Amino acid sequence: MKTNWVWVLTFIGPALILLMIFLIIPIFASFYLSLTDFNVFAMTDWSRARFVGLQNFVELFKDELFWKALINTFYCLVVAMPVTVALSLTCAVLLNREQTMFKSFFRTSFFLPFVTNTVAIAIVWSWLLNPGYGLINWFLSLFGIKGPNWLGDPKWAMPAVIMLVVWKAVGYNTILFLAGLQNIPDFLYEAAELDGATSWQRFWYITLPMLKPTMVFVTTMMIIGYLQLFEEPYMLTQGGPLNSTLSIVLYLYRQGFKFFKLGYASSIAVVLFLMISALTLLRLKLAEQE
Amino acid sequence: MRKRRTSLLQEVTVHGFLFVMAAAMILPFLWMISTSFKTPAEIFVLPPRWIPEEPTIGNYKELFSSINFGRPFMNTVIVASSITFLSLLISSMAGYAFAKFRFKGRDKVFFLILATLMVPGQMTMIPVFLLLRQLGLLNTYAGLILPGVASAFNIFFMRQFITTIPNELIEAARMDGAKESFIYFRIILPLSKPALTTIAIFTFTGSWNSFLWPLIIAQDESMYTLPVSVSVLAGQYGENLGIQMAGSCIVILPIIAFFLFAQRYFIKGIALTGLKG
Numbered sequence: 001m002k003t004n005w006v007w008v009l010t011f012i013g014p015a016l017i018l019l020m021i022f023l024i025i026p027i028f029a030s031f032y033l034s035l036t037d038f039n040v041f042a043m044t045d046w047s048r049a050r051f052v053g054l055q056n057f058v059e060l061f062k063d064e065l066f067w068k069a070l071i072n073t074f075y076c077l078v079v080a081m082p083v084t085v086a087l088s089l090t091c092a093v094l095l096n097r098e099q100t101m102f103k104s105f106f107r108t109s110f111f112l113p114f115v116t117n118t119v120a121i122a123i124v125w126s127w128l129l130n131p132g133y134g135l136i137n138w139f140l141s142l143f144g145i146k147g148p149n150w151l152g153d154p155k156w157a158m159p160a161v162i163m164l165v166v167w168k169a170v171g172y173n174t175i176l177f178l179a180g181l182q183n184i185p186d187f188l189y190e191a192a193e194l195d196g197a198t199s200w201q202r203f204w205y206i207t208l209p210m211l212k213p214t215m216v217f218v219t220t221m222m223i224i225g226y227l228q229l230f231e232e233p234y235m236l237t238q239g240g241p242l243n244s245t246l247s248i249v250l251y252l253y254r255q256g257f258k259f260f261k262l263g264y265a266s267s268i269a270v271v272l273f274l275m276i277s278a279l280t281l282l283r284l285k286l287a288e289q290e
Numbered sequence: 291m292r293k294r295r296t297s298l299l300q301e302v303t304v305h306g307f308l309f310v311m312a313a314a315m316i317l318p319f320l321w322m323i324s325t326s327f328k329t330p331a332e333i334f335v336l337p338p339r340w341i342p343e344e345p346t347i348g349n350y351k352e353l354f355s356s357i358n359f360g361r362p363f364m365n366t367v368i369v370a371s372s373i374t375f376l377s378l379l380i381s382s383m384a385g386y387a388f389a390k391f392r393f394k395g396r397d398k399v400f401f402l403i404l405a406t407l408m409v410p411g412q413m414t415m416i417p418v419f420l421l422l423r424q425l426g427l428l429n430t431y432a433g434l435i436l437p438g439v440a441s442a443f444n445i446f447f448m449r450q451f452i453t454t455i456p457n458e459l460i461e462a463a464r465m466d467g468a469k470e471s472f473i474y475f476r477i478i479l480p481l482s483k484p485a486l487t488t489i490a491i492f493t494f495t496g497s498w499n500s501f502l503w504p505l506i507i508a509q510d511e512s513m514y515t516l517p518v519s520v521s522v523l524a525g526q527y528g529e530n531l532g533i534q535m536a537g538s539c540i541v542i543l544p545i546i547a548f549f550l551f552a553q554r555y556f557i558k559g560i561a562l563t564g565l566k567g
Contacts, residue, residue: 003393007470011391015384016399018440022418023406029417043423091311094304099296101305108553109312112319115549115556117499119517120538123524124322127531133334135321167314172560179561228410231501235521249412249502257506262416269412276410 034270038263049263056267066268068243069251072158076247077226080162080169084222085215088170092177093207107178110171118168122235125164126151129236151237154244161232161245169225173218180214181207216287223279227272248272322542326350326535333531349536357533359540361512362519368431369504369515370497373438377493378486381441385448386478390460400449406442411502419506429510437507438497444489451485452478488559491552498545516541 033049034056036042042049060066091110095103113121128135129150137147150160188206197205208215230249233239239246239254248268256265320340325333327345353359387393388400418437419428427433455478463473479486501517508514514522520537527533549556 003391004470005393008387008391008393011383011387011470011474012399014380015440015445018380018436019403019406019442019445021421022437022440023409023414023442024402026414026417026421027406027409030413033416043420046420087311091308094308097304099301099304100308102308106308106312107557108550109315111553111556112546112549113315115495115499115545116319117501117517117520117541117545119501119521120541121318121322123520123534123538124318126524127325127534128318128321133336135317135338138336138338170311171315175557175560224410228412235524252412253502256416257419262420266416269410269416273410273413277408280408 030266030269030273033263033266036263038261038266040260042262043260052263056264057271059264060267060271065243065246066248066251069246069248072244072246073227073229073248075158076162076165076229077223079159080165080226081219081222083162084166084169084173085218087166088173088218089177089211091170091174092181093203095174095178096181107174110174112171113168114172116168118231119235121168122164122232125160126236129160152241154242157237157241157245161229161236164232164236165226165229169222173222176214176218177211180211184210212287216283220280220283223283224276227276227279319542319546322535322538325531326539328532330530330532349532353533353536353540357523359519359537362514362516363540365431365434365508365513366498366516369434369438370494372431372435373497374490374494376435376439377441377444378490380439381444381448381489382452382479382482382486383474384445385452385482386474388445388449389452389455390457403442403445407446415502415506422507428507429513431513433507434504434513434515437503438500441493444493447489448482448485451482455481484558487555488562491548491555491559495545495548 035051035053036049037052037055038046038049091106094100095106100106129137131137131147131149131152134147134150136150140147148156150156184207188210189202192202192206228249229247230253233245233247233250234253237245239250249272252265252268252272255261255268321338324338324340324342326349327347328339328342329344329346329348332339332342332344388396414437422428422433422437427436459477459481460473463477468476499517500515501521504515504518505521508518520534520541523534523537
C-alpha cells in the first residue's frame, strides 16, 4: 500500500505536536536549563540567564541540604520497598488460597488507599498521628505503649511518612502479585506435593521463582515511584522537623518554585533522572543475571 | 483447583491477619467521614465515637458557603474530564496509525515516544512552567489541561491493543472504499472499548488526584483544583479538624464511589498494564 501522508499526519499529528511541546522539547530544555543560572530575574527576561557550564552540579555536590534530601529519599526507598513487597506478597498469597473467605471484601479494602488522593488522606493521617489525641497513639496506649511524637520528632517523622507511603502502595502491588500467582500452573504444586514438599518449600521453590517477572516489574516501578517522593512529606511535615523528611523532589520544588532558582532546580531534576535511569537499568541487569 | 486440609488454627491466623490489614486500610476513611459530621466538642473525645452523638452538616455548609469549595470542585471536574476525553481521542488516533499504517520512520518515532516513558515528570515541569508563563497560560484551563493530555503511556497502550485487531477487517473496509476516518470511528473505536475504558479510568483518576502540576500552574485561588484547595485548607484552618475532614471527604469520596462502581475494570486494567509493562 502506498503511504497516504495526509492520513498519517491527521492521525499522529495532534499527538506528536503535544508530545513535542510538553514532553520531548522540555526534556532537552531541562538539560540546558541545568547548565544556566536561570533565576527569578530571568523570569521576566530570559536573556538574563547565563550559561554557567557544570557550576550548578558542583554547587549541588557541596550542598548539604541536597545530600540530606538524597539520604532521606533513599532511606524511604530502602525501608518502604521490602516492607511493601513483604506485605503485598503475603496478602496476595493469602487471597489466592482456595480456603480464604471474603476475598472480594479484602481485595476491595486493600485497594481503596491506592485510588485515594494523597494530599487529602495525608491530612487525615496527620491527625491520626497526632501525639495528643491521635487514634494511633491512643491505640498503642491500650497496650501500655507510649507512642512517640511522630511528626514532631526527627527520629520518627520519616517512619511516619513511610507508613503512609506503604499504606497507599500495598493494595496495588497485591493486585499485581495476585495476577502473577494466578499464572502459575497448578500441576507444579501438585507434583511438588506428591514429592512431599512442605508448604514453605512450595512457596520458596515454586511460587517465588515463578513470580520473578512480576517481582521485577513491581520493584522497578517502586524504584521509580519512591524516588519521586513528594506529596507525603509536603503535607505531613513540609520536610521537617530539622529537614528529617526533606525529599529530593520536595527540595527541587522549594528551589524552583519558592526561590525560583530554576537553573539550580533543573540540575536537581537531571540528577534525579540519571539516578532513576541508572537504578532501573541496574535492576533489569540483575534480573537478567539471576 | 487444589484443595488441601488445613487446621482451624491456620484458618484463624490467616483470616485474623487479613482482617487486621483490612481494618488498617478502612479505618482512616471511616474516621475521616465520621469526624466530618462532628461538632468541635465531640471531635477530640477518646476513645473515638465512630458514630457522632450529635451529627451536624455544619462543616460542609461552611465549606461551600464561606470557603467556596464549589469552585475548585467544578475546576477539577472540568480539568479531569477534558484531559480524559482529549487524551482518549488523540492517543487512540495515534495508536491506530502506529499499529496499522505503514510509513517511513514509524518505528523510530514510536521508539522515541516509548523512551520518554522512563523520564520522571519533574524533568519536564520547569520548562513547561516557563513555556506556559510565556504564553500567558498560567491560571487558565488550557494550562491545566494541555500538559496532561500528552501521555506517552496512553499512546503506547492503545497501539499495543489496536495491533491485536485483525488486519482483514481493516483491509476489507479499505477494499470497499472506506476512508480511514470511517474505519477509525466504525471499526477501531468500537473494538477498542476495553482499552479505552482502562485508559479512561486511570487518566480520570490520575488527573483528579494530580497535585504538583496544578500547584505550580494554578496560582490564583479561582483556578485551584480540589487537591490544591484542600492542602491550603490544612494550613489556614489548622485547628479546625471538622472542616479539614469535610474537605478531604469531598476530594476522596467521589473517586472511591467511582472505584466501587467500576472496580472490575480497575482490577482488570492493572493486571493488563502490569503484565504488559
